[in-house]
Amino acid sequence: MWGSRRNRGAKRITCIACGEDVRRSEAREYDKHGDRWERRNKAFEHLCKTCYRDLCHQPRDELEALLVEIQTELGSCSQETFLAHYEKLVEDRYGPLEERER
Incomplete structure (x- = not known):
């Protein structure tokens, strides 16, 4: 089969x-x-x-849409600008990012 x-x-x-x-x-x-x-x-x-x-094996249901949204808003930009915008959007929607210990 x-x-x-x-x-x-x-x-x-x-x-x-x-x-x-x-x-x-x-x-x-x-x-x-x-x-x-x-x-x-x-x-x-x-x-x-x-x-x-x-890898982080957490669900990523909204990740692709979030990345497309950032690309649409910013267009071509530096990696630093992209990541700063990504961090702000994630914190606004899901709360502060916290570094996890391994």
Whole structure:
């Protein structure tokens, strides 16, 4: 039904976070929409296991819309300006950002 997975680990991928080249079996799929189970018409990117563990795995339902809103409001801008605007919008909508200890 799902097809063979025997050759899945033989393929090599490049981690989108650190650029490391690893075997597919040593990586995790990344879906920017947060729904890796819906596979139709998708091309997945990959993260090495170390970078995947470092990700925040909290829901991101409104993230894409927030990023598009900022892009629409600011247009082309510096990374510093973009991040400052992002932080302000997040604090306005969801409260202050707090650094979590690992």
